[in-house]
Amino acid sequence: MDAESVIKEVLQQIRPTEEERAFIENLMRELEELAVETIEELGLDVKPYFVGSLAKDTYLAGDHDVDLFLAFPLETPLEELREKGLELGKAMAERLDSYEIAYAEHPYVRARYRGVSVDLVPCYDVKSWKDVRTAVDRSILHTEWVNENIRGKNDEVRLLKRFLKGINAYGSEIYVRGFSGYLAEILVIKYGSFLEVLEKADFILRQKIIDPGNWLKREYETAMNTVKREADEDRPLIVIDPVDPRRNVAANLGWERYGIFYFKAMKFLEEPSTKFFFPEKPRAGNYLDELRRKGTHLVVLAFEKPDLVDDLLLPQLERSARGFEKALEREGFRVFGWDYGYSGDKAFIMLELDRVERERVTIKPGPEFFTERGLDFYRKNERVWVRGKRLYAEKRVKENIVDVISELLEKNQVALGKGIREMIKLADVLADYAPKELEQSAYLFLSREKWNLK
Amino acid sequence: MDAESVIKEVLQQIRPTEEERAFIENLMRELEELAVETIEELGLDVKPYFVGSLAKDTYLAGDHDVDLFLAFPLETPLEELREKGLELGKAMAERLDSYEIAYAEHPYVRARYRGVSVDLVPCYDVKSWKDVRTAVDRSILHTEWVNENIRGKNDEVRLLKRFLKGINAYGSEIYVRGFSGYLAEILVIKYGSFLEVLEKADFILRQKIIDPGNWLKREYETAMNTVKREADEDRPLIVIDPVDPRRNVAANLGWERYGIFYFKAMKFLEEPSTKFFFPEKPRAGNYLDELRRKGTHLVVLAFEKPDLVDDLLLPQLERSARGFEKALEREGFRVFGWDYGYSGDKAFIMLELDRVERERVTIKPGPEFFTERGLDFYRKNERVWVRGKRLYAEKRVKENIVDVISELLEKNQVALGKGIREMIKLADVLADYAPKELEQSAYLFLSREKWNLK
Numbered sequence: 001m002d003a004e005s006v007i008k009e010v011l012q013q014i015r016p017t018e019e020e021r022a023f024i025e026n027l028m029r030e031l032e033e034l035a036v037e038t039i040e041e042l043g044l045d046v047k048p049y050f051v052g053s054l055a056k057d058t059y060l061a062g063d064h065d066v067d068l069f070l071a072f073p074l075e076t077p078l079e080e081l082r083e084k085g086l087e088l089g090k091a092m093a094e095r096l097d098s099y100e101i102a103y104a105e106h107p108y109v110r111a112r113y114r115g116v117s118v119d120l121v122p123c124y125d126v127k128s129w130k131d132v133r134t135a136v137d138r139s140i141l142h143t144e145w146v147n148e149n150i151r152g153k154n155d156e157v158r159l160l161k162r163f164l165k166g167i168n169a170y171g172s173e174i175y176v177r178g179f180s181g182y183l184a185e186i187l188v189i190k191y192g193s194f195l196e197v198l199e200k201a202d203f204i205l206r207q208k209i210i211d212p213g214n215w216l217k218r219e220y221e222t223a224m225n226t227v228k229r230e231a232d233e234d235r236p237l238i239v240i241d242p243v244d245p246r247r248n249v250a251a252n253l254g255w256e257r258y259g260i261f262y263f264k265a266m267k268f269l270e271e272p273s274t275k276f277f278f279p280e281k282p283r284a285g286n287y288l289d290e291l292r293r294k295g296t297h298l299v300v301l302a303f304e305k306p307d308l309v310d311d312l313l314l315p316q317l318e319r320s321a322r323g324f325e326k327a328l329e330r331e332g333f334r335v336f337g338w339d340y341g342y343s344g345d346k347a348f349i350m351l352e353l354d355r356v357e358r359e360r361v362t363i364k365p366g367p368e369f370f371t372e373r374g375l376d377f378y379r380k381n382e383r384v385w386v387r388g389k390r391l392y393a394e395k396r397v398k399e400n401i402v403d404v405i406s407e408l409l410e411k412n413q414v415a416l417g418k419g420i421r422e423m424i425k426l427a428d429v430l431a432d433y434a435p436k437e438l439e440q441s442a443y444l445f446l447s448r449e450k451w452n453l454k
Numbered sequence: 455m456d457a458e459s460v461i462k463e464v465l466q467q468i469r470p471t472e473e474e475r476a477f478i479e480n481l482m483r484e485l486e487e488l489a490v491e492t493i494e495e496l497g498l499d500v501k502p503y504f505v506g507s508l509a510k511d512t513y514l515a516g517d518h519d520v521d522l523f524l525a526f527p528l529e530t531p532l533e534e535l536r537e538k539g540l541e542l543g544k545a546m547a548e549r550l551d552s553y554e555i556a557y558a559e560h561p562y563v564r565a566r567y568r569g570v571s572v573d574l575v576p577c578y579d580v581k582s583w584k585d586v587r588t589a590v591d592r593s594i595l596h597t598e599w600v601n602e603n604i605r606g607k608n609d610e611v612r613l614l615k616r617f618l619k620g621i622n623a624y625g626s627e628i629y630v631r632g633f634s635g636y637l638a639e640i641l642v643i644k645y646g647s648f649l650e651v652l653e654k655a656d657f658i659l660r661q662k663i664i665d666p667g668n669w670l671k672r673e674y675e676t677a678m679n680t681v682k683r684e685a686d687e688d689r690p691l692i693v694i695d696p697v698d699p700r701r702n703v704a705a706n707l708g709w710e711r712y713g714i715f716y717f718k719a720m721k722f723l724e725e726p727s728t729k730f731f732f733p734e735k736p737r738a739g740n741y742l743d744e745l746r747r748k749g750t751h752l753v754v755l756a757f758e759k760p761d762l763v764d765d766l767l768l769p770q771l772e773r774s775a776r777g778f779e780k781a782l783e784r785e786g787f788r789v790f791g792w793d794y795g796y797s798g799d800k801a802f803i804m805l806e807l808d809r810v811e812r813e814r815v816t817i818k819p820g821p822e823f824f825t826e827r828g829l830d831f832y833r834k835n836e837r838v839w840v841r842g843k844r845l846y847a848e849k850r851v852k853e854n855i856v857d858v859i860s861e862l863l864e865k866n867q868v869a870l871g872k873g874i875r876e877m878i879k880l881a882d883v884l885a886d887y888a889p890k891e892l893e894q895s896a897y898l899f900l901s902r903e904k905w906n907l908k
Contacts, residue, residue: 202824205824206824255823255840255842255843256840256841256842259823259824259840259843259845260840262823262824263823263832263838293814293815294813294814294815294848295812295813295814295815295853296813296815332788332808334786336813336816336817337817354786354812354813355809355813358749358808359748359749359750359790359808359809360747360748360749361747361748361749361750362790363790363791369709369713369716369717370656370659370660370713370716378717378907378908382908383901383902383903383906383908384717384906384907384908385902385905385906385907386709386710386713386714386905386907387710388709388710389709389713391713394748394902399749447837448837448839448848449837451839451840452837452838452839453832453838453839453840454836454837454838
């Protein structure tokens with residue numbers, strides 16, 4: 001199949017139908033009326049703005065969460081904005097189907113209406129980056145900028161977003177480090193089309209700096225500060241936000257996800273296929289066969305999934321996995337890789353190791369010999385020798401990985417994510433065995449199919 | 455037994471008898487006459503000097519090699535000194551029992567006479583450190599200085615030398631890094647007796663600088679340069695040579711040997727025994743039991759002992775052992791220790807490892823993904839993933855340590871001592887097995903009895 005046919009086929013699936021559009025437009029109109037009414041009733045000076053992919057008409061078919069921002073005048077004190085904003089959101093939500101309070105920089109209302117999720121978010125009514133006071137304030141400016149510049153390329157953005165989702169590089173959350181929707185929009189606006197962005201995967205990386213707002217001319221010093229700061233952080237891309245020269249739109253994009261995009265873009269151009277947009281489920285396989293093939297070993301820590309949102313849970317699992325890597329390397333095991341995640345109500349950390357049994361006697365480095373502590377070390381150990389200035393002795397250690405891990409946890413010698421420490425201490429530690437519900441995760445990890453670029 | 459009784463008993467064994475003294479004195483007289491005669495016959499302007507422990511009367515009973523130095527006037531060109539010096543040595547040696555030519559900074563004659571080894575070494579007749587031109591020139595000054603300062607402590611020096619030999623800390627050769635005879639003499643002269651030196655093992659290390667020639671007063675700048683240079687080199691001791699402020703007498707003394715001296719001195723003072731001077735043969739043991747006890751593994755490389763003197767062979771063996779340590783660590787084995795040496799005509803390198811079999815599949819780090827080489831790596835490997843900026847792939851590797859070592863040697867991936875490289879390539883590589891003649895070495899190594907301070 002050529003790229004054109006693939007794109008045509010994909011568009012049929014991701015472009016909203018006329019019916020869906022009509023539904024959405026109606027919904028937005030209704031919500032806007034509700035907002036205006038409620039604002040009047042409460043006697044507030046607030047303007048409602050739709051932001052996000054619905055407002056920019058870059059949403060994917062079936063994927064239409066509403067973001068309705070409630071913009072207060074700049075002179076409103078922050079405390080008042082929080083309070084009145086939440087009050088307004090609640091008053092509106094009372095007339096919708098259901099709602100809950102969600103928490104970001106400040107609390108907001110997440111309601112449901114006609115099967116759609118509706119976020120009612122208080123913010124400041126900013127006209128320029130200089131007015132920005134809270135993290136969400138820029139959204140209104142983003143929406144305006146995209147709408148002014150997109151010139152009918154909306155479907156191209158849809159393609160790029162769906163492609164990024166398909167290859168697992170979409171989302172700027174800290175535990176993803178992929179492309180945000182806004183970044184996808186900017187790239188399409190800058191390079192003209194979905195295919196152009198793919199073709200420039202290498203060029204974009206080399207060019208490194210994208211400045212669609214021309215800030216390097218208009219606000220040289222501020223923009224250069226952003227460039228320098230982000231270059232120091234070694235970001236793959238520096239995309240100066242066209243609505244705010246202080247911000248790198250790609251600040252959360254990691255090298256890993258750019259790498260995936262890089263190779264998948266290349267492969268798509270060589271052999272276009274709808275599979276990039278809608279990947280098949282990964283090949284199932286047997287993790288025990290993988291262990292036999294590789295001659296390596298698996299350790300699984302399985303524990304009750306803590307009651308935390310992904311934003312909190314996943315970074316803590318990652319931190320803990322790294323903690324185990326370090327602790328086990330210190331203990332003389334080689335760690336070839338690790339993975340983490342959850343499946344149903346079971347969270348897990350997996351490690352691939354060179355072995356699950358180690359030697360019984362290892363070498364303990366001691367202090368310098370000519371010290372009080374050296375004398376102590378000399379007296380306490382049966383066989384002692386000097387190498388360089390230091391003393392060394394033998395040390396008996398636990399042989400089995402399960403015992404080693406228990407001991408490490410007991411002695412608090414693993415750096416663990418704070419919120420999940422206690423759960424991990426209660427984990428089942430399994431050597432060369434994965435419980436039924438984690439078998440597939442173990443296979444994807446050990447075979448590296450999870451990250452395989454091919 | 456108390457220290458006094460031990461010392462008395464040891465002295466009986468190491469102090470030369472009257473008979474031995476008479477023999478030595480006769481021998482020296484004869485050799486001196488021979489020298490004077492031969493010098494006259496050849497019409498040379500050379501003065502003979504006895505140097506070394508015979509000339510200083512600090513030799514151990516039965517251990518009496520003669521060092522006869524043939525001192526040429528300072529104005530003699532170096533080339534002439536080499537030539538005439540060798541000629542003179544040969545002419546003298548013709549009248550002794552046998553001889554050969556040995557090589558140091560310049561060639562000299564090593565003769566045998568009445569069962570004693572006699573070195574006939576050409577040098578310059580220096581009167582001061584400012585005259586010193588070749589490495590051996592200082593010997594005459596050393597002998598003079600010791601004789602002027604020893605004040606009858608000759609037996610104390612004998613005790614210290616024998617003690618250092620007994621604990622295996624004697625000899626300033628590069629492959630020993632222990633105490634030289636001259637250093638032992640200086641320590642006794644400085645601290646007054648064998649026991650005083652032992653008692654000050656800690657103090658001496660802390661004081662660090664010993665300046666028996668008072669150079670820090672007489673030649674401040676030169677002496678301070680020596681102190682600074684040697685401090686930068688992190689030597690355990692800086693003993694400014696009383697005959698030359700540019701030299702640290704203890705330059706070749708390593709921390710390891712000082713460490714041995716440190717603990718053995720302490721132990722001797724706690725529990726005096728003749729064993730320190732005349733150690734028993736190390737306990738015999740079974741190396742296979744050690745492997746079972748520790749759960750570790752042994753690799754032996756056994757090969758024909760190259761025809762090199764220890765001065766050359768041992769450093770090269772050490773270098774090669776370190777080379778194997780590094781190469782095997784790179785390959786994922788943990789190396790707990792290594793040893794080298796020879797037994798009869800068999801040289802060996804031994805390594806203690808965590809295992810002799812490793813996983814079949816390991817992880818190969820690749821280049822950064824956005825490079826030509828990255829593309830190449832991506833194309834050449836079946837499973838590829840990105841971590842940070844780099845690509846990684848799987849790699850099949852040899853499982854067995856013997857195959858791993860063969861492959862490393864074939865591909866020249868082990869840093870080996872130059873003169874023994876070819877021999878090592880022909881070595882038998884044995885896993886968890888030592889040939890009969892190396893069984894004892896394997897035991898001493900694995901049990902760490904070889905270096906055990908206790």
